[in-house]
Amino acid sequence: MSTTSRISTPAGPVPDGSPAWNRQRRSQMPSHRYTDAHSRVEVPLQERSWPLHRLTAAPLWVPVDLRDGNQALAEPMDPARKRRFFELMVQMGYKEIEVGYPSASQTDHDFVRLLAESDIAPEDVTIVVFTPARRDLVERTVESVRGIRNPVVIHMYTATAPTWRDVVLRRDRDSLRELILAGGRDVLELAGHLEHVRFEFSPEVFNLTEPDYALEVCDAMTGLWDATPDRPVILNLPATVEIATPNVYADQIEYMHRNLARRDAVILSVHPHNDRGTGVACAELAVLAGAQRVEGCLFGNGERTGNVDLVTLALNLHAQGVDPMIDFSDIDEIRRTVEHSNRIEVHPRHPYAGDLVHTAFSGTHQDAIKKGFAEHRQRAAAEGLAEDQTPWRVPYLPIDPADLGRSYDAVIRVNSQSGKGGIAYLLESDYGIELPRRLQVDLAGRVQQHADSTGLEVDAPQLLEIFEHSYLPSADGLLELLDLSTETRDGTRTRVALRIAGVERSGSYEGVGPVEAVTSLLGEHGIDVEILSLHQTSLRAGASSEALTLVEHVGPAGTTWSGGRHRSVLTASAHAVLGAARVVMAGQGTSPQAEQPIALQPVRG
Numbered sequence: 359m360s361t362t363s364r365i366s367t368p369a370g371p372v373p374d375g376s377p378a379w380n381r382q383r384r385s386q387m388p389s390h391r392y393t394d395a396h397s398r399v400e401v402p403l404q405e406r407s408w409p410l411h412r413l414t415a416a417p418l419w420v421p422v423d424l425r426d427g428n429q430a431l432a433e434p435m436d437p438a439r440k441r442r443f444f445e446l447m448v449q450m451g452y453k454e455i456e457v458g459y460p461s462a463s464q465t466d467h468d469f470v471r472l473l474a475e476s477d478i479a480p481e482d483v484t485i486v487v488f489t490p491a492r493r494d495l496v497e498r499t500v501e502s503v504r505g506i507r508n509p510v511v512i513h514m515y516t517a518t519a520p521t522w523r524d525v526v527l528r529r530d531r532d533s534l535r536e537l538i539l540a541g542g543r544d545v546l547e548l549a550g551h552l553e554h555v556r557f558e559f560s561p562e563v564f565n566l567t568e569p570d571y572a573l574e575v576c577d578a579m580t581g582l583w584d585a586t587p588d589r590p591v592i593l594n595l596p597a598t599v600e601i602a603t604p605n606v607y608a609d610q611i612e613y614m615h616r617n618l619a620r621r622d623a624v625i626l627s628v629h630p631h632n633d634r635g636t637g638v639a640c641a642e643l644a645v646l647a648g649a650q651r652v653e654g655c656l657f658g659n660g661e662r663t664g665n666v667d668l669v670t671l672a673l674n675l676h677a678q679g680v681d682p683m684i685d686f687s688d689i690d691e692i693r694r695t696v697e698h699s700n701r702i703e704v705h706p707r708h709p710y711a712g713d714l715v716h717t718a719f720s721g722t723h724q725d726a727i728k729k730g731f732a733e734h735r736q737r738a739a740a741e742g743l744a745e746d747q748t749p750w751r752v753p754y755l756p757i758d759p760a761d762l763g764r765s766y767d768a769v770i771r772v773n774s775q776s777g778k779g780g781i782a783y784l785l786e787s788d789y790g791i792e793l794p795r796r797l798q799v800d801l802a803g804r805v806q807q808h809a810d811s812t813g814l815e816v817d818a819p820q821l822l823e824i825f826e827h828s829y830l831p832s833a834d835g836l837l838e839l840l841d842l843s844t845e846t847r848d849g850t851r852t853r854v855a856l857r858i859a860g861v862e863r864s865g866s867y868e869g870v871g872p873v874e875a876v877t878s879l880l881g882e883h884g885i886d887v888e889i890l891s892l893h894q895t896s897l898r899a900g901a902s903s904e905a906l907t908l909v910e911h912v913g914p915a916g917t918t919w920s921g922g923r924h925r926s927v928l929t930a931s932a933h934a935v936l937g938a939a940r941v942v943m944a945g946q947g948t949s950p951q952a953e954q955p956i957a958l959q960p961v962r963g
């Protein structure tokens with residue numbers, strides 16, 4: 359009796375008599391074709407413990423890119439591509455690598471010979487070679503590893519599921535077990551005496567094989583190969599074609615884990631594919647259920663929808679505080695190498711590695727990320743920790759992109775979905791401009807208008823252009839700062855000289871700084887500027903930096919902002935007031951300044 363329950367959907371679509379919110383029309387999809395027994399392997403588990411477990415350590419990782427990944431490529435890797443991929447995996451820290459199917463092609467065979475005859479495989483890296491249970495092919499496989507100094511695993515496979523037995527191999531259970539054992543005997547005869555060689559067996563399509571039969575065949579193999587804790591046998595249980603929900607696979611693995619005859623002499627391995635898009639979940643639940651080793655491919659290359667993605671699996675552990683034991687500190691270099699070898703691009707939304715996965719376009723996410731970064735920096739400083747060692751809690755970023763060697767450049771990008779936080783973040787991170795909150799709101803409206811009208815992304819140089827166009831208009835000849843000086847002997851005295859509409863005016867003011875002095879002189883000549891607040895920041899342009907003063911003031915249409923920039927803070931402030939005065943004059947009709955539409959170059963992709 360099994361406690362596995364059939365898919366039941368208590369809230370599923372019921373066409374008649376169900377509440378209106380739950381009514382859906384039956385589709386024309388021929389789903390009934392897939393309900394037959396081949397997708398329903400009953401697991402005789404009365405109870406399972408995997409739901410109670412948590413991942414606390416990395417499993418043994420075995421990339422199979424050079425075999426399973428390679429056999430799925432339209433253009434299999436040439437020797438140079440294989441070698442580059444292999445060297446990458448070694449650098450990343452993988453200690454067991456399936457390098458090919460030596461009996462399948464000369465390239466695969468020659469690559470194993472290269473490993474045997476060169477030193478590109480460090481001696482602590484185990485080399486796995488793959489073979490079907492056919493004597494001629496086993497012979498060729500064993501021959502390929504002749505003279506190799508590294509530990510070697512000979513990995514033999516045969517499909518065991520009913521459809522494969524009936525349709526492909528045309529054998530019943532007993533006769534197929536005999537074929538497998540014959541292959542196992544060949545392996546033993548040809549390689550059993552080689553001390554550095556261990557054995558692996560995969561009942562291909564394990565996930566669609568009756569559990570009692572999988573157990574029978576696996577136990578027969580560990581008996582034949584005399585698995586011991588000192589020379590354990592790897593039993594690799596593939597979800598060759600993923601067909602059920604991950605909990606079913608976890609049950610299947612836990613069943614084997616509990617019932618295998620020589621459990622302490624077995625390394626229990628899994629090999630999920632991704633047909634349902636749940637390969638990662640299958641692998642993770644399988645490890646909870648007792649698997650110690652995971653085979654997969656980097657970025658999930660492999661037959662059809664691919665093998666389970668080892669990058670995602672490892673970085674999922676990292677994101678949970680568990681050391682994946684593999685180095686991902688330059689994810690982009692890893693990605694480039696894999697893309698080169700496979701000639702397949704990694705999707706921009708691929709977990710952890712895609713171009714867009716550390717990027718927020720939407721306003722509320724950007725706001726939260728900006729606040730999160732600020733809080734992170736403050737907490738690091740308060741606790742005396744380096745920022746890259748400080749516990750991470752930035753909203754919307756599951757891990758620090760810097761862990762993967764990524765900069766923060768792409769974290770925030772602006773388009774019509776963005777808000778003030780993201781715009782302010784880009785101006786601050788790219789140009790050092792810290793905007794006061796009310797100016798952020800004002801600027802966001804202008805950027806939004808621009809992004810809505812073009813429908814395009816707005817990059818940092820374009821944001822700066824909008825900012826400058828809006829708040830730092832160039833001098834118009836009506837107002838010019840001729841001189842500004844402040845003396846602090848016997849109290850502050852500020853002298854200011856302006857050209858106002860072509861006439862030179864000057865004044866000297868006791869006890870005030872440049873803002874009040876310029877405002878006073880302007881007021882004496884009929885230009886009333888009412889400053890509400892003042893904000894000092896800076897503007898980085900290349901290697902140099904200028905002071906930037908932003909003043910909030912009353913304009914003809916309400917409160918607005920003007921700015922001034924200069925190497926000197928005092929002069930920058932005076933320019934900011936002149937900017938405000940230009941707005942006032944424009945409102946009085948004494949200046950040609952008016953809102954001009956801004957035309958920007960589109961962002962280059």
Ligand SMILES: CC(=O)SCCNC(=O)CCNC(=O)[C@H](O)C(C)(C)COP(=O)(O)OP(=O)(O)OC[C@H]1O[C@@H](n2cnc3c(N)ncnc32)[C@H](O)[C@@H]1OP(=O)(O)O
Pocket residue numbers: 426429459461462463489490491492495515516517526527562598
């Ligand atoms: C799930 C997996 O990834 S399994 C690995 C799949 N990878 C590959 O197939 C890539 C490399 N394969 C090859 O180069 C070739 O298929 C070879 C060299 C292995 C065999 O080539 P061929 O001798 O031409 O046989 P072909 O591939 O057409 O058919 C396979 C035969 O082996 C049998 N067979 C399939 N798998 C196995 C197995 N694991 N053990 C024993 N026999 C098997 C099939 O039933 C079929 O037998 P038949 O000819 O009596 O009907």
Ligand SMILES: CC(C)C(=O)C(=O)O
Pocket residue numbers: 426515516560561562563594596597598629631
């Ligand atoms: C035979 C095994 C390891 C395999 O590649 C699969 O089942 O997908």
